[in-house]
Amino acid sequence: MSALALSVLLSFVSAVAYAGGAIVQERVAVSSPGEQYAPLRRPAWWAAVALNGLGGLLHVVALAYGPLSIVQPLGALTIVFALPMAALFVGRKAGATAWRGAIMATVGLAGLLSLVGASSAQSLDTGQRVAAALATAGAVTALMIAARAVHRHPAVRSMLLAVASGVAFGMSSVFTKTVAVDWTDGVSAGDVPSLAVIGVLATAGLLLSQASYRGAGLAAPLATLTVVNPVVAAAVGITMFGETFRYGTTGTALALSCGVVAAGGLILLTTERLAREQQEAAVAAGAPAEPVGPAEPVGDPVEKLLAQLEVPEDVRMPVPVPAPAAAGAEADPVYPLVSYAPFYGGPYVPVPTADRHRMRVKS
Template sequence: MSALVWSVLLSLVSAVAYAAGAIVQERVATTAPGRPFAPLRHGGWWVAMTLNGFGAALHVVALAYGPLSLVQPLGALTIVFALPMAAAFVRRRAGATAWRGAVMATVGLAGLLSLTGSADTSSLPGGERVVLALATFGGLAVLFLAARRMRKPVVRSVILAAAAGMAFGAASVFTKTVAVDWTSEVPAAEWASLLAIAGLATTGMLLSQASYRGAGLAAPLATVTVVNPVLAAAIGVTLFGENFRYGALGTSLALGCGVLAAGGLVLLTTERLTAARTPRSRADRTAQPEPLPRVTAQYGIPQRERLSGGTADRGSDQAVTPPALR
């Protein structure tokens, strides 16, 4: 097989591995609600981390065989693979709205990545790396605090997923920088970048795990899948001199693809909000009103008996006379 075919196959298997890892992460989030970030004692969590690591390794190998413009859009198929896999293996079926949102997000992301061109191989100087790291961790802190203030679990999960995508996207930028500047001697500046990569990857992993609490699978996974490469592409355009293909037309098409992907995320979020409200509304319609407490007069004499002056129905409502009046 040719190198291009190998690149496509590895990219598809990588997307399947990412999808399987996300499904396991969502299951861990539902079975270990008291540990939202890192349930280290849960075996499924380690399985999810292994699947994600396997998918990342295949993605890197696919980049070695094929062009970035092909491999990156194929990675957007993760959300498309995740929905049928969840329905087949964990009986978690997605509705028509979730499918429309997932397809919109995937098509928009694939179009955006395919329109992103590449510039000459370059790196970031030390000052820009520091600014990028500070800006990323500051943005993560803001999103984390905003998520904690949200009362709706779905909105909180989507914000956490966006923070996870930001962390992963910035980690990809630092990875590219290290790959360009890597030498056998590994200067001290690269060690700082390696520490930034480790910190961002760990933060993104913990945030993505927490994002699956109370939001299902599709909305958090689609958010991470879209935000990660979009942020990396935006940094590439602003800092690495990358641009969009076909000039002004390509830029307009890229903006349209971004709007399409964002619309898919909004559709997935609203679908989860509607699904979260439906059980409560049904319960409200089927709930029976509780009987009102019997009004009792002073000294324990039933109100209706005191008003009538008789002793009707005293078999069930026998009054208790205080000792002082006996």
């Protein structure tokens, strides 16, 4: 097997591992609503951590055997694998809108990453690393505060936390690349702070991704995280590592178009989740799923008929009530009929059994 084929295979397995970890995280979030960040007592959560760690390890190995322009876009297949896996293993089916949004986000991301050109290995100096760490901490904190402010809207809250998770994971990749470049000249004690930042950002990304799945399903948070993570890393690579888009102005225009497609996919996923939340809220409140006509009156059939004819209350005549029969005597049945007085001059009266087929009008 060639090195390129091995890198592609490892990228596919990495995407499957990431998708499995995301599915397990989402199920843990559903079954542990009171522990949104780190349900440490749940073995399933640790299984999700292991799957995510395996996905990250395989991704790094794939980068060692294949070019970044191929391996990185293949990582976007995580959301494509996650939807059918969720339907197969946990019975969570995604709607047509979610599928369209996921595919748009994946295609846009893959196209964007494939247009990022490679550059010579560069590192960041101490000042740049401090600035990047502080900017990342500020952005993640702001997103967490915003998510807390909109806690009444789970879909919006989930998207904000997923963006924060993607930022943390993306910047973790940036610091990982920086340390990797430094290690080409040998390991030094000066890399310890960068390693600590990598650990903090990776842990924060994992916890924020766990929180983003609570009450928001699988597709929208996972697609957001899958898109934001490499986009942040690519943006830092372009601005701080001297990377550029391929094919000059044409490549830049294509990259912007791919970004618009990916953003449209995320919007579709968000609106799909918001619509589902509104439907679930309506069902929980007891509202009918579809508009229905006015309820039919219940009770006395005569009153029901009059209500349907919209006869005013003030012209309705009371229904006569027969007197109780004497002991041992057979009571004649009566037929309480009521007429509309202005048209017929008076109400109908009860008719004895012998004359049940005849009626007389009280003058």
